[in-house]
Amino acid sequence: MTARDDILGRIRTALNRPEGAGPPPAPEYANQSLIPARAQGTPAELTERFIAMATEVDISIDRVAGAGGVGTAIAAWLSAEGLPDRAVVSPHPVMDAYGLDDAPGLTTHRDTTRGDDLVSITPTIAGIAETGSIMVTTGPGTPYTLNFLPETHIAIVHVDHIVGGYEDAWARVRSNGEIGTALPRTVTMITGPSRSSDIEREVTVGVHGPKRLHIVLVGDIEGGADGKKI
Amino acid sequence: MTAAAPPVTPPVTPRVGLFATCLVDLYRPSVGFAAASLLEQAGCEVFVPRAQVCCGQPAYNAGDRANAAAIARQTINLFEGFDYIVAPSGSCAGMLRRHYPDLLSDDPQYATRAQSVADKTWELIVFLTDVRGWTDIDASWPASVTYHDACSGLRELGVKNQPRQLLEKVEGLELRELEAADVCCGFGGTFCIKYPEVSGAMVDNKVDEIVATGAATVLSGDLGCLMNIAGRLSRRGEAVEARHMAEILAGPAIGPAIGRTADSDGGKA
Amino acid sequence: MAHQISLDFSKNAARAQADTDLQSALAKLQRDTRLARSIITGRLPEFEDLRDRAVAIKDHTLANLDHYLETFEANVTDAGGHVHWCNDAGGARETILQICRDSDAKIVGKGKSMVSEEIALNDYLIAHGLEVVETDLGEYILQLRGETPSHVVMPAIHLKKEQIAETFRDHHTTLDPDRPLDVPRDMTEEARAKLREKFLAADVGITGANMLIAETGSIVVVTNEGNGDLTQTLPRVHIVIAAIEKVVPRVEDALSILRILARSATGQEITCYTTFATGPKRPDDLDGPEEFHLILLDNGRTKLLEGAFRDVLRCIRCGACQSACPVYGAVGGHAYGGVYGGPIGAVLTPALDGIDKAWPLPEASSFCGNCEAVCPMRIPLPGLMRRWRDIAHNEKLNKAGARRGLALWAWAARRPALYRLGARIALRLLKTFGGRRGYLRRVPLAGGWTTARDLPAPEGGTFIDLWQKENLGKTQGNTTGKTGS
Structure with a gap:
């Protein structure tokens, strides 16, 4: 008897289920959606909510009208914050569109990192209005470490990638019910810079992960109040 | 509930x-x-x-x-x-x-x-x-009171708004809410005898909050909690008195508060 | 750091009550979490529905646990991971040590994991020559101090910053002894620098898992610090240790549970980092562990699955019951002796360590019910404590004096006429002791009561007698006519 047999045997005895009983019928709840109302709305509403929720968790947000302006905006933000002008960028082709390599005041290299980079710039899968979270994944051009090791993480979010709830974000990586290796090795929802309240429950930001999470939000969207663009 | x-x-x-x-x-x-x-x-x-x-x-x-x-x-x-x-x-x-x-x-x-x-x-x-859908309270109590939500009533039976609703009808009564009215007073039946120090700390917190309201009387719907609270109030020499809700709501014939006598009380009796 | 079950809750509690630093920390914890919870749940109208959903998810999973574990195992294996089933703490420790040895590991980085506390993993690995470093800030502090967590999600809640500063000065001896360590920020920075070296040097990373997702073969790890992510991605080998009840069927189920987890644990909408990881590094990935091992541990769960205690397997280790428990608030987590303090400990420790060792714990509750009220998984914790009391009563584990008192009382209560006579006598005695004062300072046989409070003297006369006097003829029970006396 292996431990596996022992454990499964005890479970089946406890549940009075025969071996090979097969999958149970889908539970009733599985077909009833329970998505919070705040995860729903028009694209403009969701964008506004995303910005509000992200701001609450100490994410700073910069807006640019088009992808080409991202590099300049980042250079300006780094300079204004007194941060280093050198950044490691996810080695993914999608990053070519942002004018990162020729932006004055910004030096970049495309690579993974072992911790000697102080600033990283990464793409995102989605921005999630429900909680102001961003979703990032690991892949050949998107090393995981860029989201965690540098002190400053700059994430690029496209307005038309802002979704309502967690499920909507997951639909962007799992539209066909992917499982196992068909999924990225990691899918992470990040909600603000690293923090801890382990010492006397006082919140301190920047424990093991980034001390700053900065989002550059690309594009705008019709439908704001008074016909304004959001 | x-x-x-x-x-x-x-x-x-x-x-x-x-x-x-x-x-x-x-x-x-x-x-x-x-x-x-x-x-x-x-x-x-x-x-x-x-x-x-x-x-x-x-x-x-x-x-x-x-x-x-x-x-x-x-x-x-x-x-x-x-x-x-x-x-x-x-x-x-x-x-x-x-x-x-x-x-x-x-x-x-x-x-x-x-x-x-x-x-x-x-x-x-x-x-x-x-x-009964009955709220025609005919009682008067021209003083400040505070109210402790007794745990079993609150969490097993949903007793929360009803007592407050009735207290509102008592003429002259001013309800001053506790900061944490729904936190246990430490009675817990035999718990308070088996773990007297722990229970004592809990009732001490409760009494601190009661005193902080400045109310003259603490009310609740369970005599166990009230005896615990009244006993601690007495041990600490606090002037606040303790009574069961029903005593105030039922109307005129009100005797001395819990643990008080006509002699020791000098108050409302 | 093996935990020790103390048989003497009262003694532990007394020590905790004398510790003024601990008392102020606990008071702050309870005040803060109470406020945070009311704000955060108030912002999510669906919160109660989500709790119901979470209960339904877990109940369904537990009722079909073998199926979901096998599905999970198959998907982890397909994704290139290895699943190791372990019956008990010993099996899990040996398996983990073997994996470390097979990869020639010297340094092990560890994410926060309650189940690793259950099996006293660190001591074992250290005794076998490995350097083990806890990476969660709170756990790191405790490791330096040789202490165990006193709260499920806020492990170092019992410590003041001055104590932590002293610990850092004692252990970080290469740093300037006069450096400022006055505020949490200073210590956080210092720990960041110290632990960053370890993250980068670790050969093996060990984490727990908040959930296991059957349909995808993924694990879910949530942290605020990001240490769980660094632990599972930088070392060559990632070992996950999870108890069998952590599995849920689908990604959607995990997302529903996530919506109540952080809100219940820390009063956040969601933790900073929520990572779903599936298997080891892919061929084209630029980082990630070469090996992915998953320890599926029973350690008493299958026994709980059998009977009255199954509901406790819904627990998601959020610590809400601890933060909300007034007894925990008076004594802290360590007074409970076991790995888990508070209401969840009063239910789980007897299961893990035996009711004979853990007996007083299920009794150390006023049954106020606040734990059940805040438990996101609606675990009937007071009811389960009462089940343990049933067992303890049957096994005669409770104190002889208390048993005798209860038996005498019950004997009388089952004889209404005699009970009434006894009541009259008792009242007369109390009146004698109480005299004309309304309170009694000392009462024979009621020492427990008068430790902390006076005993209000009875008004005089029993209600039943007085009522009978006033309302002759209305006292009859209308069915049996058996009205005693």
């Missing part, structure tokens, strides 16, 4: 068995009389079966299910013939309402009867407001 809907055709003058609870029986008969008065004011005929003792909770919570079940059966025999069973205690009413069915679920003679008793057992205040 809120109170279930009253029966479709409630009896015009329901016959109510008053389950006085052992603490009221022994320590504070005036709560029993106040409860009976309120029930009568709300149009009920009140009966007090003489052979009633305790709901059995001390045994039930000590793991002695056999004795708890025996006492439960005794209570069921005594009370099942009434239209309603009402107790001036969320804890004891909760025992009948929430725990008797569990306790007697394996007893073929009593399982159904326990459920039927459970279904018609109510905590006094909720019975008045939610079952």
Whole structure:
């Protein structure tokens, strides 16, 4: 008897289920959606909510009208914050569109990192209005470490990638019910810079992960109040 | 949890068995009389079966299910013939309402009867407001009070807004809410005797909050909590007095507060 | 750091109550979490529905646990991971040590994991020559101090910043002894620098898992610090240790549970980092562990699955019951002796360590019910404590004096006429002791009561007697006619 047999045997005895009983019928709840109302709305509403929720968790947000302006905006933000002008960028082709390599005041290299980079710039899968979270994944051009090791993480979010709830974000990586290796090795929802309240429950930001999470939000969207663009 | 809907055709003058609870029986008969008065004011005929003792909770919570079940059966025999069973205690009413069915679920003679008793057992205040729809309080208490939500009533029976709703009707009464009205006072039945220091710390916190409100009187719906709180108030030499809700709501005939005598009190008595 | 079960809750509690630093920390914890919870749940109208959903998810999973574990195992294996089933703590420790040895590991980085506390993993690995570094800030502090967590999600809640500063000065001896360590920020920075070296040097990373997702073979790890992510991605080998009840069927189920987890644990909408990881590094990935091992541990769960205690397997280790428990608030987590303090400990420790060793714990509750009220998984914790009390009563584990008192009382309560006579006598005695004062300072046989409070003197006369006097004829029970006396 292996431990596996022992454990499964005890479970089946406890549940009075025969071996090979097969999958149970889908539970009733599985077909009833329970998505919070705040995860729903028009694209403009969701964008506004995303910005509000992200701001609450100490994410700073910069807006640019088009992808080409991202590099300049980042250079300006780094300079204004007194941060280093050198950044490691996810080695993914999608990053070519942002004018990162020729932006004055910004030096970049495309690579993974072992911790000697102080600033990283990464793409995102989605921005999630429900909680102001961003979703990032690991892949050949998107090393995981860029989201965690540098002190400053700059994430690029496209307005038309802002979704309502967690499920909507997951639909962007799992539209066909992917499982196992068909999924990225990691899918992470990040909600603000690293923090801890382990010492006397006082919140301190920047424990093991980034001390700053900065989002550059690309594009705008019709439908704001008074016909304004959001 | 809120109170279930009253029966479709409630009896015009329901016959109510008053389950006085052992603490009221022994320590504070005036709560029993106040409860009976309120029930009568709300149009009920009140009966007090003489052979009633305790709901059995001390045994039930000590793991002695056999004795708890025996006492439960005794209570069921005594009370099942009434239209309603009402107790001036969320804890004891909760025992009948929430725990008797569990306790007697394996007893073929009593399982159904326990459920039927459970279904018609109510905590006094909720019975008045939610079952009788009665809120015509005719009482006056021109002073400040604070209110402690006794745990069992609050969490097992949903007693929360009803007492406040009735207190609002008391002429001259000013309710000053505790910062954490729904935190346990540390009574917990035999808990307070088995773990006196822990219980003592809990009641001390409660008394701190009571004193901080500046209210002259603390009210609650369970005599166990009130004796605990009153005992700590006395030990600390605080002037705040403790009373059961029913005493204030029932109207004029109000005696000395818990643990006070006409001599020691000098207050409202 | 093996935990020790103390048989003497009262003694532990007394020590905790005398510790004024601990008392102020606990008071702050309870005040803060109470406020945070009311704000955060108030912002999510669906919170109660989500709790119901979470309960339904877990109940369904537990009722079909073998199926979901096998599905999970198959998907982890397909994704290139290895699943190791372990019956008990010993099996899990040996398996983990073997994996470390097979990869020639010297340094092990560890994410916060309650189940690793259950099996006292660190001591074992250290005894076998490995350097083990806790990476959660709170756990790191405790490791330096040789202490165990006192709260499920806020492990170092019992410590003041001055104590932590002293610990850092004692252990970080290469740093300037006069450096400022006055505020949490200073210590956080220092720990960041110290632990960053370890993250980068670790050969093996060990984390727990908040959930296991059957349909995808993924694990879910949530942290605020990001240490869980660094632990599972930088070392060559990632070992996950999870108990069998952590599995849920689908990604959607995990997302529903996530919506109540952080809100219940810390009063956040969601933690900073929520990572779903599936298997080891893919061929084209630039980082990630070469090996992915998953320890599926029973350690008493299957026994709980059998009977009255199954509901406790819904627990998601959020610590809400601890933060909300007034007894925990008076004594802290360590007073409970076991790995888990508070209400969840009062239910789980007897299961893990035996009711004979853990007996007093299920009794150390006022049954106020606040734990059940805040438990996101609606675990009937007071009811389960009562189940343990039933067992303890049957096994005669409770104190002889208390048993005798209860038996005498019950004997009388089952004889209403005699009870009434006894009541009259008792009242007369109390009146004698109480005299004309309304309170009694000392009462024979009621020492526990009068330790902290006076005993209000009875008004005089029993209600039943007085009522009978006033309402002759109305006292009859209307059914049996058996009214005693």
